[in-house]
Amino acid sequence: MIDGARLRHAATPEFMTETPNRASQPGSNQDLLADVLQRIQLASAVFLRGEFTAPWGFTSTDAATLCAIVQPGARNLVLFHVAVEGRFRIQLASGESAQAEAGDAVVLPYCDQHTMGHPPQAQPVPIATLVPMPPWTEMPVVRHGGGGEPTRILCGYLHCDDLLFNPLLRALPRLIHVRPSTPQAAQWRQASLRYVAEQARQGENAMLARLPGLVLADCLAQYARDLPAHQRGWLAALNDAVLGRALMLLHARPSDAWTVDDLAGKCAVSRSVLAERFSQSLGVSPMRYLAQWRMQLAANLLRDQPGLGLAQVADQVGYESEAAFSRAFKRHVGRAPANWARN
Known part of the structure; x- marks a missing residue:
């Protein structure tokens, strides 16, 4: 794994929030979520950059193999993909799917094996054929596709053995897709992601290291707000x-x-x-x-x-x-x- 890619992270969701100046009201549910994430010690990293051109597609590795590569000894990871530019479709073997646009984030709380690509009909190849063999001295960049419309993606993970982490995530769906809710929010998020992606080209930096926890906090907050009244679990309890x-x-x-x-x-x-x-x-x-x-x-x-x-x-x-x-x-x-x- 890349030196310095793991960190002990206190989640501060300002970077991925809907607008540059939005702040939680004192005592709000978002404050409570942020506090819990601050207490949980997250090991996290952006471990892969994807630069694709249509048509492109890949099938991910299984969870055990990914754990062995990016977080040896881990039994479970929370995986995420963020679309910096372009678009992609992601589908799990269980049938859940999402169409992500630039600025969207997709979180896989249980690190399910999945297929990604654009257009959806593109023939996927195993991701293992595209990624260099570890150990990596720098963040791998995966380039693949037929030369058409470009798509850039940041891929990362979070891992935690703390006491409340599993109960917090226990009732989540297999796939969470979060998109900005307004054009202004989309512009803010895309500008932020472009900045992080450009910094990633130059190696590790503090903002890149913070991204996984920020993505998780933002996605969980938006997911909690949209939960139906009958839903159960910790996030549903906030509503x-x-x-x-x-x-x-x-x-x-x-x-x-x-x-x-x-x-x-x-x-x-x-x-x-x-x-x-x-x-x-x-x-x-x-x-x-x-x-x-x-x-x-x-x-x-x-x-x-x-x-x-x-x-x-x-x-x-x-x-x-x-x-x-x-x-x-x-x-x-x-x-x-x-x-x-x-x-």
Whole structure:
């Protein structure tokens, strides 16, 4: 893998947002999503540039092979493709498909094998026949096609073993296609992507390294806004008036001595209604969710501030004693906090 291509990334979605000056309102659902992504330690990289001319097409490698190449030891990756110029059609073996234009992003949360090309009738070739064999000393550039209409694509991935990452993505579809919603947003996104693509020609830079997390944050935010009312999962919960407020309260004050009654009162619903909403949408009770989020925060502290004692970590995440925190951490993570931190 290219040196420096991986990073510990705090998601800051300004780069891929709909307009240059848009900002989230305090306490908004987008703030909550951004906060969760900031807490999750993402390894990410733009690992491939594609420069194609119509007709062109390729079939991707399987997920295990891609993991072995770009993130050895990973079991799952989140894959994305961004159209910098031109257009392409992407289709999964399961049938999901999308037609992407310049400025669009396509995210594959489960790294499904897929076919891409333009026009759709173009005969695809295995991507392995186009990409040089690793290890790569610089970002590979794939060039392929018949000399017609050009298409430029940036391909990247995200990987994370943190505690809440899988629950966050668990209810997503196999393919997410996000396009700018206005002409102004399209112009902004395309200009940003052209800048990143030109910088990619010159090697690694900070903006290129940030792109995967920014794409993910932008796509998840737009996907969450468009979810139907009956959808379940963490992102869908952001749109629920009761669950959205409950999640914002728990995330804003995780160390408080919350009870279900306290939380229900602040959400203006009964204890039973709150518990039912959590169970139906998130699959856990309110206090179980709080415990999971506290473990995420504790993991961050153990990793990022090794000088903190366990008693200090316990206090910061809402446990009255080091012993109670250690028992809870081992129950959720499978290892004692000190052992987890050493590894």
